[in-house]
Amino acid sequence: MDSREEKELVKKAQADPEAFGRLYDEYYPKIFGYVLRRTASLEMTQDVVAETFLKALKNLPRFKWIGLFKNNSSFGAWLYRIAANEIVNFWRQKKPSLPLDDVREPESGGNLLEEISLAQEKLERHQDFLAVQREIQSLPEKYQAVLTLRFFEEKQIKEIAEILDKNEGTVKSLLHRGLKRLRDRLPPAEH
Amino acid sequence: MREEDLIQRLNKIERPEIELPAQRQKLRRVLLRQYDRPPSFGLAWPVLPVALALAVFLVWVFQPSVFPRTDVALAKEIALQDARVRSLIDRGAIIKETELADNKGYLLVQLAESRPAAAEGSVFFSIREQGSPSSLGPTPAVFLVEVDFRGKKVSDLKEVPNPLSSFSPAEEEVIKAISQQSDVVKKEVPFEAEIKEIQPIHSQLKLVKKGSRVEVKPEKEAVIIYKQDNKEWQGKINLGSSRVEKIEFLGEGDQ
Incomplete structure (x- = not known):
């Protein structure tokens, strides 16, 4: 369409x-x-x-x-x-x-x-996804929204900014800080 | 873990692609059924109490000035609270008529006591006894009371003159014509009888509404005397209604 x-x-x-x-x-x-x-x-x-x-x-x-x-x-x-x-x-x-x-x-x-x-x-059956998702859900809501849209929905920064009614700079900043918080919480991936 | 590694891990994650087709169809039907429902008030509900409160407030504030009660009963109620009107009523005056115009009430108040006793029942007696309509006695005092609904007070009170006016030649012709066409006159007064005289009498005052104004107008009336030999008849003619209201045999007078 x-x-x-x-x-x-x-x-x-x-x-x-x-x-x-x-x-x-x-x-x-x-x-x-x-x-x-x-x-x-x-x-x-x-x-x-x-x-x-x-x-x-x-x-x-x-x-x-x-x-x-x-x-x-x-x-x-x-x-x-x-x-x-x-x-x-x-x-x-x-x-x-x-x-x-x-x-x-x-x-x-x-x-x-x-x-x-x-x-x-x-x-x-998506245990890896559920483990990451659990950690994202423990973050403040503003980080959850940005991280989910960016990595699970594969939205571009511009689209995320439109959806969340924020400017692109704010989205980038939230994304960066969200990733930092998530990195500290996530256990190393099992290979 | 470095940020790049985390990003790489997130990008590689296998995401669940799950759907619930039955739920999807059911929700679709539920949503489309909403079109069949009557429109809801939506945002009006939160606004409704405020709007109602505002409407009540406006009515409360402006009711006396914007939406005044303007009826006859209120006009009389306000007039009777005025000391001057009360004084007239205490002296036996009556409220003869009431009219409403332009947020004002008009009352015609007539002092009954000033009406001459002889003229109470009939004007004929006075004319016959006194011989001249001009000596009918004192004119009933009539007052026009103006009531202001907004101010809830009597805004004006004045005595209305009721002059005993004479008739113009044209008016006399009209009176004669009314008399000639009247069945009552034809029945009571012989054809040979002549009109001896036409005289004005004290008229009844009436309130007449003209647009946003109310005026006091006399209802012109005349006394007409018929004479044949030494017999006399007297009639009362209303020029407003063009009718002979009464005819009476006065008896035989002096030649």
Whole structure:
């Protein structure tokens, strides 16, 4: 999906569910992956992702294409920002606005429980990732956000600056200090 | 560990690529169902209590000046609190009429005691006895009271003159025409009877609203005397309504 097409979809999505559905299909895997790699919790990821898209849907009329984000991934950057905020909200135990049981509850004939069980097994096989992720999660939130976006989501400094609404110099500084703190905590890798 | 080594390690890490397709589909349906819901107040809710408080405050502050209660009952209530009006009422005056215009109330207050006893029931008696309408007795004193709703006070009180005006020739022609066309006159007064005289009488004063102003206007009335031989009839004609209001046989007079 190119920038122009995405811009049209965002505009149409204010009234057209199909347009929002297409944006959702495009960004769900990215946002789900980001939240999971940030939290390492499937349960929390489901809640945060649901809340992220609900807030995006509700706030679509207030989304400004020009001004806040200027590159081609502006809508995506907006979603990442909502997700990052929702992660912090979740950790602060803020009540979700969406009845999440609706989303979690398995449908008749559905395979959500089995799906979660398999996904949990798959996640636990990434022991090296989980060890690093645990240490990142023990850092202050500002370092977690920068390190995760940079190394797990492979975002460029400019993109991280847009998502976190900080200037590039601040992001570089946070990245440098975050790496320094992480280096002191991480045990040597096993080869 | 050097920073470069850490960066290298982080870049090499195998990241979990996990998806929950069933959850993804379910969330999609839940989200798209939101389009069918009625629009919520959104940001209006936090603003609502403030807006309500502001509205109540504004009404409380400006109610007397911006949205004054302007009704007849309030006009009378305010007028009766004025010492001058109270004095008139104590002397037997009555509030004859009330009008409202431009945030003001107008009351026509008439002193009943000044009305001549003989004229109370009929003007005819006076004319016949006195012989001249100009000696009908003292004119009932009438006062116009102006009430200011904003200030909640009587802003003006003045006596309204009610002169006994004479009729112009044109008005006399109108009176004659009313008389000739009246069925009551045709029935009570012989066709041969002539109009002996036309005289004005003390008129009833009326409040007349003109746009944002209220004026006091007399309702012109005339007494008309018919005569045939030595018999006389007397009629009362209202020029405002163009009607003969009453006709009465006065009896036989001197030749």
